[in-house]
Amino acid sequence: MNRFDKKKRLKTGARVFLIAAAVFIFSAPRIFAQTYTDKGGTMMLMEDKTLPLVYFSFVLKTGAALDPDGKEGLAELAAESLTKGTKTRTKEQIEEEIDLLGASISASVTHDYIIISGFSLSKNLDQFLDLYADVILNPVFPEKEIEKEKRMMVSDLIELRNDNRQLARRFFRAALFANHPYGKFIDGKEKTINALTRGDVEQFYKGAFVKSNTVTAVSGNFNADYLEKKLNEKFAALADGAVEQKALPGIAPVKGKKVILVHKPKQTEVQVVIGHAGMDIHSPDYFAFEAADEALGGFSFGARLMQEIRVKTGWSYFAYSYLIEKRYPDAFYFNMAPDIKNAVATVKKVLEMYDDFKKKGITQTELDSTKKKLIASFPFMLDTTKKKMGQKLRNILLGLPENYLDTYKDNVGKVTLKDVQDSIAKYADPDNLLIVLLCDTENPDIKIKDEMEKLVEKENVSVVEYTQE
Amino acid sequence: MLLILLQSQTQSYGETMTKTNVTYKTPAGIEFVESFPLFENLDVLKFKMDNGMKILLLQDKSAEVFAYQTWINAGGRDDWGGVTGLAHLFEHMMFKATKNYKDGEFDRILEEAGAAGTNASTFFDWTYYRENLPKDKLELVMKLESDRMVNLIVNTEQLKKESDVVVGEKRWRYDNNPQGAWYEYLYDLAYTVHPYKILTIGRTHDILNTQVEDCLSFYRAFYAPNNATVVIVGDIDIEQTLALLKKYYGHLKPQTIKRKSYAKEPPQKGEARRKVYREDIETEMFILGYHIPEITHADNQTLDVLNTILFGGKSSRLYKKLVDAEIASSAGGWVPSLNNPGLYEIEVMMKDGKKADEAEKIIMEEFKNVAKDGVTEKELDKAKNQIEAGFYSSLETSEGKAFLLGNTDIEAGDYKFIKTMTDRYSRITAEDIKKCAAHYLHAGNKNLVHLLPAAVKTKEKTNEQ
Numbered sequence: 001m002n003r004f005d006k007k008k009r010l011k012t013g014a015r016v017f018l019i020a021a022a023v024f025i026f027s028a029p030r031i032f033a034q035t036y037t038d039k040g041g042t043m044m045l046m047e048d049k050t051l052p053l054v055y056f057s058f059v060l061k062t063g064a065a066l067d068p069d070g071k072e073g074l075a076e077l078a079a080e081s082l083t084k085g086t087k088t089r090t091k092e093q094i095e096e097e098i099d100l101l102g103a104s105i106s107a108s109v110t111h112d113y114i115i116i117s118g119f120s121l122s123k124n125l126d127q128f129l130d131l132y133a134d135v136i137l138n139p140v141f142p143e144k145e146i147e148k149e150k151r152m153m154v155s156d157l158i159e160l161r162n163d164n165r166q167l168a169r170r171f172f173r174a175a176l177f178a179n180h181p182y183g184k185f186i187d188g189k190e191k192t193i194n195a196l197t198r199g200d201v202e203q204f205y206k207g208a209f210v211k212s213n214t215v216t217a218v219s220g221n222f223n224a225d226y227l228e229k230k231l232n233e234k235f236a237a238l239a240d241g242a243v244e245q246k247a248l249p250g251i252a253p254v255k256g257k258k259v260i261l262v263h264k265p266k267q268t269e270v271q272v273v274i275g276h277a278g279m280d281i282h283s284p285d286y287f288a289f290e291a292a293d294e295a296l297g298g299f300s301f302g303a304r305l306m307q308e309i310r311v312k313t314g315w316s317y318f319a320y321s322y323l324i325e326k327r328y329p330d331a332f333y334f335n336m337a338p339d340i341k342n343a344v345a346t347v348k349k350v351l352e353m354y355d356d357f358k359k360k361g362i363t364q365t366e367l368d369s370t371k372k373k374l375i376a377s378f379p380f381m382l383d384t385t386k387k388k389m390g391q392k393l394r395n396i397l398l399g400l401p402e403n404y405l406d407t408y409k410d411n412v413g414k415v416t417l418k419d420v421q422d423s424i425a426k427y428a429d430p431d432n433l434l435i436v437l438l439c440d441t442e443n444p445d446i447k448i449k450d451e452m453e454k455l456v457e458k459e460n461v462s463v464v465e466y467t468q469e
Numbered sequence: 470m471l472l473i474l475l476q477s478q479t480q481s482y483g484e485t486m487t488k489t490n491v492t493y494k495t496p497a498g499i500e501f502v503e504s505f506p507l508f509e510n511l512d513v514l515k516f517k518m519d520n521g522m523k524i525l526l527l528q529d530k531s532a533e534v535f536a537y538q539t540w541i542n543a544g545g546r547d548d549w550g551g552v553t554g555l556a557h558l559f560e561h562m563m564f565k566a567t568k569n570y571k572d573g574e575f576d577r578i579l580e581e582a583g584a585a586g587t588n589a590s591t592f593f594d595w596t597y598y599r600e601n602l603p604k605d606k607l608e609l610v611m612k613l614e615s616d617r618m619v620n621l622i623v624n625t626e627q628l629k630k631e632s633d634v635v636v637g638e639k640r641w642r643y644d645n646n647p648q649g650a651w652y653e654y655l656y657d658l659a660y661t662v663h664p665y666k667i668l669t670i671g672r673t674h675d676i677l678n679t680q681v682e683d684c685l686s687f688y689r690a691f692y693a694p695n696n697a698t699v700v701i702v703g704d705i706d707i708e709q710t711l712a713l714l715k716k717y718y719g720h721l722k723p724q725t726i727k728r729k730s731y732a733k734e735p736p737q738k739g740e741a742r743r744k745v746y747r748e749d750i751e752t753e754m755f756i757l758g759y760h761i762p763e764i765t766h767a768d769n770q771t772l773d774v775l776n777t778i779l780f781g782g783k784s785s786r787l788y789k790k791l792v793d794a795e796i797a798s799s800a801g802g803w804v805p806s807l808n809n810p811g812l813y814e815i816e817v818m819m820k821d822g823k824k825a826d827e828a829e830k831i832i833m834e835e836f837k838n839v840a841k842d843g844v845t846e847k848e849l850d851k852a853k854n855q856i857e858a859g860f861y862s863s864l865e866t867s868e869g870k871a872f873l874l875g876n877t878d879i880e881a882g883d884y885k886f887i888k889t890m891t892d893r894y895s896r897i898t899a900e901d902i903k904k905c906a907a908h909y910l911h912a913g914n915k916n917l918v919h920l921l922p923a924a925v926k927t928k929e930k931t932n933e934q
Contacts, residue, residue, distance in 0.1 A: 050509075050531055051508070051861045051864055051865065052861060053858070053861050053862065053865075092784070095782065095783040095784040096784040098782060098783070098784070099781065099782035099783070099784045099785065099851045099854075099855065100784075100847070100850065100851045100854065101854060102851075102853075102854030102855045102856075102857055102858035103858070104782075119858070120858075121854065121857065121858050121861070124854075148795065151795060151820075152792075152795075152798065154821075155798035155820050155821065156798060158751055158752055158798070158821055159752075159798055159799065159818055161751065162646065162647055162648060162749075162750065163646070164641075164645055164646070165641075264749055265748040265749055266747070266748045266749050267645050267749065268640055268644055268645060269637070269640040269641055269644070269645045300576065300580055301564070301573065301576040301577075302573065302576060302577050302580065310634055311573075311630070312630070313630065313633075314629070314630035314631065314632070314633030314634045314637070315633070315637070316634075316637055317634055317635075317637040317638040317640075317641055337637065337640070337641050338637070339636075339637060339640060369577065369580075369581055372580075372581040373580045373581055373583070375583075376581065376582055376583025376603065377580075377583040377584065377585045378583070379532065379533055379534050379583070379603050380534060380583075380585035380586075380601060382532070383531075383532035383534045383866065383867070384531075384532065384865055384866055386865065467751070
């Protein structure tokens with residue numbers, strides 16, 4: 001096992017925006033802002049002859065945020081169902097072919113976009129491309145397979161409940177984003193999955209899989225001229241059309257401090273998630289608040305949360321803050337997992353620290369250290385061609401400016417202590433917090449409900465079962 | 470000393486290379502051992518220092534960064550004095566103060582230098598420490614790493630807090646996680662005397678009662694240059710790197726490595742099973758373990774290919790019969806690459822309402838099928854393609870390459886075993902697989918841990934009454 005958990009960064013694309021300009025220019029990719037016809041669509045190709053591998057990302061700029069109410073999980077079901085059969089291949093043939101090529105095709109759905117990823121040995125490129133394009137362009141969504149996939153999605157939800165960290169975050173998001181598109185569970189709920197039909201999937205596909213809504217990014221060992229020609233040939237068959245991109249509403253603020261205790265029997269740890277709405281990453285305040293977030297709960301032993309909750313007290317193996325980055329404002333929250341004996345003390349400490357953070361901000365020393373870290377570690381987000389392509393894709397999908405990477409170091413460098421303190425004053429909100437504790441509320445020695453009722457108003461503490469959706 | 474390097478030109482998976490000449494200068498006290506072609510234009514250079522430290526360098530200028538890893542030939546199996554979890558807890562302590570750096574300085578200095586992924590891991594056979602840094606920070610990391618190899622300070626207060634942290638880690642990864650806990654149950658069941666019986670995390674009681682002297686004696690026993698391999702991969706200058714290694718590690722003295730002998734696990738005498746009821750799970754699940762040979766044994770790679778045929782991809786035999794058939798929600802297998810004989814693990818999560826017996830029966834039936842009828846050439850090709858793709862993926866980053874080299878060097882005793890493995894994979898036949906299935910995957914070698922929701926136990930008791 002590792003000294004500490006490496007899953008801190010839930011930011012889309014992680015800390016990927018730092019780059020040494022020299023590296024970026026030195027290995028400039030061959031980028032096409034290409035149309036499949038005259039009707040839109042972007043293609044980006046980046047050659048890299050180092051290894052005999054090719055990586056594909058076929059991206060739709062449509063995600064789970066647009067799942068209709070009562071039909072959460074639709075984007076996920078549609079994406080997973082592409083490989084269930086095409087006009088010329090059965091599901092079994094597709095699966096057999098993928099495995100025989102030593103390849104993979106998988107779907108990843110977020111609230112803002114869907115990525116159909118492909119991976120192939122370069123010696124099998126032509127065969128793979130034929131298969132990959134077929135799956136994307138010609139799915140038939142067999143009824144039987146759709147129903148099976150739905151059942152699998154429901155099973156996956158049950159399995160997810162074994163993962164306390166993911167489960168606690170799920171309850172947090174459900175409460176924070178009630179009635180907001182970002183509150184829709186990407187993988188759905190049992191009830192909403194069961195409500196989905198083949199017709200829904202087909203309709204979703206027809207609406208989303210149009211040229212203007214796509215970005216195709218390929219990196220690896222191939223000839224760019226050749227692949228450009230092939231991709232244009234293949235994806236010319238994509239339908240024309242437009243997808244309306246609606247701006248999402250703001251998140252209803254939490255009022256006061258609300259505690260949700262998620263009861264799971266016999267747990268000796270408590271998954272603690274505390275937070276509120278996040279910020280718009282396109283805001284000019286972003287770099288300043290990001291620096292503040294790093295100093296407070298960054299992936300660093302020097303960050304305040306790790307110092308207080310792990311190093312000095314030993315209460316939790318990890319303690320981080322997360323500023324989630326999506327196309328629209330998402331969440332800002334803290335996460336740690338103390339044992340039940342220290343859970344209340346941990347919560348109190350975090351609240352106290354966040355209060356102090358709001359009132360006093362961070363120090364110049366903290367800011368200087370944070371800026372050094374962010375700037376100096378930049379090369380790692382672009383140390384492989386695949387990562388470089390990932391960054392370009394991320395910029396497009398999050399609506400960041402084209403020169404975002406080129407200017408990132410300067411933007412971080414320019415942040416002053418006043419900028420940081422101003423951003424904290426604007427975005428940190430320790431008075432209005434959602435506090436989720438996944439724990440055994442029936443532990444005979446620690447009456448966690450009673451303790452939390454002393455911390456916040458009694459009527460603001462509720463208990464739910466961990467199996468509740 | 471002048472090193473004449475033969476630089477690689479072309480290589481494919483499982484094939485040999487042709488070379489041209491390049492020369493390097495090595496400082497006194499560092500001896501060139503060999504060069505080895507990992508892949509096209511990726512030559513590993515092995516050196517050895519007078520104090521016994523092994524050095525593996527791989528120059529890769531595709532990005533202006535490097536990966537730096539220090540592999541210590543000691544892990545969970547070396548826990549001693551009855552203190553389980555010692556190797557891992559001690560790994561945590563390695564980030565504390567030394568004679569030259571205050572507590573917290575190691576992390577702060579590296580982070581401000583741009584380090585990414587500074588961390589460490591402990592497993593049964595090794596502990597390794599890793600950093601990835603921009604190319605101009607090589608001297609900095611060497612200074613820090615060489616310092617903590619010999620100058621660490623362990624104090625009671627920090628040890629107490631770090632013990633709590635490790636117990637917290639155990640709570641999160643194992644105690645409150647049924648898919649972590651099942652490893653503890655399995656290895657305890659399957660082993661009687663070999664130290665693999667106890668997972669590297671150790672037992673809570675031992676973690677909390679570890680003393681400073683336990684840590685210091687472990688440190689003195691294993692943390693020495695002659696028990697370490699330093700692996701550096703990335704945008705490095707070979708001569709400059711060697712000069713720096715000499716500067717920072719050259720004066721470190723070798724130690725007598727006090728390795729206990731690992732009790733040999735006797736052959737299993739019949740199937741072993743265990744049932745565990747838990748209140749925090751809703752569906753049945755089980756994990757199987759079969760004793761299999763260590764990484765250097767050819768059957769290890771044959772079993773890896775078999776595992777890929779059984780579980781690799783959605784067209785694989787057991788994916789189709791378990792997951793696609795909606796008996797299990799997930800199923801997978803893992804063949805370990807360990808220095809001593811390990812366990813071939815198979816993990817199955819049952820679908821809601823399905824009994825583990827049903828899936829177990831299907832798996833056993835499939836093992837019999839393979840032992841009797843073997844596998845097809847198509848399945849063999851499929852598996853080999855998947856393994857080949859996986860191998861190339863592991864070479865994608867500097868960190869990945871460094872891990873492959875360091876891990877193989879300890880597990881197999883020689884990093885060049887990578888070539889032996891890839892050659893073996895390409896030559897495995899259907900007949901080899903058939904023989905391995907018959908030899909290893911039978912009831913007498915079987916260990917099974919079955920996790921059930923506690924409600925099932927209540928129901929069973931009611932039915933009995």
